[in-house]
Amino acid sequence: IINAVRSVNTEAIVMVDNCYGEFVEKREPTEVGADLIIGSLIKNPGGAIARTGGYIAGRKDLVELCSYRLTTVGTGKEVGCSLDENRGMYLGFFLAPQVVESAVKTSVFACAFFSLLGYETFPAYNSERTDIIAAIKLGTPDALCAFCKGIQNGSPVDSMATPEPWDMPGYDSKVIMAAGAFTMGASIELSADAPLREPYAVWLQGGITYPSGKTGILLAAQSMLENGELKL
Template sequence: MSEYIKISPEIRALGREAEREIRPYFERLEEICDRNTEKVLAAFAKNRVSDNLFAGTTGYGYDDYGRDTLDKIYADIFGTEAALVRIGFVNGTHALSCAMFSAVKTGDTVLSVTGPAYDTLQNTITGDYCGSMKSYGIGYRQVDLKNGEPDLPAIKAAAADENIKLVFIQRSRGYGVRKTLSVEEIGEICKAVREVNTTAAIMVDNCYGEFAEEIEPTQVGADIIAGSLIKNPGGGLAPTGGYIAGRADLVENASYKLTAPGIGGECGCTMGQNRLLYQGLFMAPHVTMQAIKTAMFCAKVMEKLGYEVSPKAEEPRYDIIQTIAFGAPDPLRRFCEGIQAGAPVDSYVTPEPWAMPGYDDQVIMAAGAFVQGASIELSADAPMREPYVCYMQGGLTYESGKLGILLAADKITKAKAQ
């Protein structure tokens, strides 16, 4: 007889109730998915995708037509002049770092207009490391959010400085307790910057946000964006890598940072991975919406259990991240244990906080993924610091994501009952 996952009848009933309440909101998500799928298919057709592009190269990777065509497809999808899609990017931070260096040199200043950058990216900007912007004599300033919103007057005042050569916008919340920016809000920031500074490049950290809306930041004024292929655009199939898309000169400059000056994107073998990158991109709009549906379900279930969530299930979604404020370490750990137990890989493992590279606090992470660290697969992570906010994201299928959330809820309620 087939076995099923052990979840209490009470939590299963709570899940059914939560799902009934959020289902009316799925229609809008499916409309976005339809539009983005059409956009991807149109780009594939325009660039005449065929299976001869899936063959990989070795060594230098010269004349890798599959790699170079994928660059063109990304540029078409994101509405940019050029793109750089490479398995040589080890993570999103690597792609973002290369993109940031594309616009600045010694003596210039970077302006972050959404408060401090994500934890790992701060090492690139102000870290005491060889090769950081600080080590090159590149300055840094920031404008904090005001009541959780972009402070447009303060942004205009700061961006007017002629030494500002890169304006940095972080779309998602990272490990901050603030809302994700919509593409429309990013467009308002771009407009405000352009009113006082026509030369600075505007860059957006697009991680977690790709395909969450019908348009992307480069279609509302951003000059360059970057992200990870093991998040949304890889569709759960890309085994590694990242992308940069934007103005042709900036993308070229970023490619020199990835490889070497004068080599740029001309080299970089793909070692048989092209098919997964193409197929992952094809799947990306659908998989992204599966993750967002999972996040909505999580929000409703955890809210019913009495926890503060952001965004709420009924609110618009601009990325795949869901936060739950637990206020204490034990329910946070139980939640991560449940997410891990609901994973297809390493479900028997108990996650423990550890000193993850690039973070100041210990981090607990539940991530039983087919691709190590893939945020588009169901995962949950949190720095072990007050107010003990957990960041849940991903879910290759809504059905499996839903089970992971129910297991997490079950772990918490059973621990409370003891």
Template sequence: MNTHQLDKLALEVEGEVQNVYREIEAKAMVNHARVLEGFHLARVSDYHLKGSTGYGYDDAGREALERVYAHVFGAEAALVRGQIVSGTHAIAITLFGLLRPGDELLAVQGSPYDTLEELIGKRGDAPGSLKDLGVTYKQVELSQQGLLDYAEIGKSLTSKTKVVLVQRSRGYAWRPSLTLNELKKLTSFIKKAAPQALIFVDNCYGELVDTLEPPAVGADIIAGSLIKNPGGGIAPTGGYVVGKRELVEMAANRWTAPGIGAEVGPSLGHQRLLFQGIFLAPHTVAEAIKGAAFAARLFERLGFKVSPGYNEERSDIIQAIALESPERLVAFCRGLQGASPVDAHVLPEPNYMPGYEDDVIMAAGTFVQGASLELTADAPLRAPYSVYLQGGMSKEYVRLGVISAAKAVMQVK
């Protein structure tokens, strides 16, 4: 397919996805109203946008921001801090806060996201892992269809099960992301089978995709990154933990120290960006989902398997495309990088990244390093050589990037 034919196909695809765009916009309106309501309830004022230094005692802006997050996510309390460096870090402080030696952590969707394996102790022998500290780990595999296996989950839940780890996104796996309806069914099942178990959701990539968040359907606590969805594409760093008050406090005690918890932590010069980021997030997440729908339909029309399909229900911003060869995978990432506003001249190469078992290739010409919501693509180099596309601050930018990636892929023999 030549460039002219691909551009013509892209126009056809743009027409095909318009009804999907309207559905996405309707959800964004609901989410934007909830975010705005959170700002009003927290009485956000100009002085809240200023940062603090040093210990960050009595930071009124930080407290207001956390009230906004608690409202947006439908929970009692929130910890939202720039000193949390990633989603993995947010998940780590939560797990270390909730679990004690002799407790059991149960994952119900097979192996969790790659960067959590060493943290848990499933892979490697990192000092200070949960395994090293005496926490046991079990996992239940998904069914052959990539769905939750309730029979095996029921068998695996015991009186020792302290925390059940649930991952909302697909991660680096060819499986459906977990919808909120399915999460509601899962939380109800777990509460009946093991009432003492805490349900912890890795919410990365899923924020504001639907009109509710996991605490509204039974999750006890959730965590994620600010350079993904809730940062709106402008948060320079940070992560969050949201949930029941006593559980958030336990996570905060691991973030700093017992007795100090969430009472310290300067907001520095990025307080305004964190407020503005969550305010913009419903719109920017909607734009990213529109871009994912466009990418899904375009590559489907080009003959590639995609997950989810362009008009399927979504619970995260990730679009998986099975490229079936390492050469196509590299070409896709290079094509996307070439359409980026930053480092467009750079040629991505597969390489080792901390926390990952396989070499990873990543396209991320972003203003904030590695910010997934801006428009990135990455993948481990393993069969079926699927690329995982996420983000896009505007659907127009995603379209330009995806067409550039498609042109590069179609040139591979």
């Protein structure tokens, strides 16, 4: 895509939203022609340790321009608050490759397991991975809700809670989310979400450790079985 854009406009600036993709492949977008990459520290690069923050990386001159936009021209990234989170950011970044490995393994296991149960997954369990996200087409709203209930039950935080669909701003259908996370919104931790509309596919991501991620997937299947939405 980058080469196609540059063949038309050599001056084009290419920025890639790299959320969910960091450390999954051997190379990052800036190594194949992107000028800038951006992402969230409560996803892959924060290693489930950082509680807030984001990053911009790439061409020095463009990063500098972005920093002027964030603060003021001349001061740029030389000023700004870190919310006493520097230790968490650096420790999380150090641990991130191993945490992402666990998330990818959890995703592959989920796709393989639900494929054996007869469900269609995207990507397939044996497809090349470019991010930590997987989608599983569950077919019915009840199956979707049962799956999310199991994911929540397998979470280390708020495992007693039961996710319910609700009218979320910006969506034209009800949405259900399961995320018993130490950091709210940290989708490097095992989580699932879906709009309640056909084909009733759930988006799954995260897993700080493979054993805990695998447990969450098995509990999701068990919840579907107990609710009569899974036939073995």
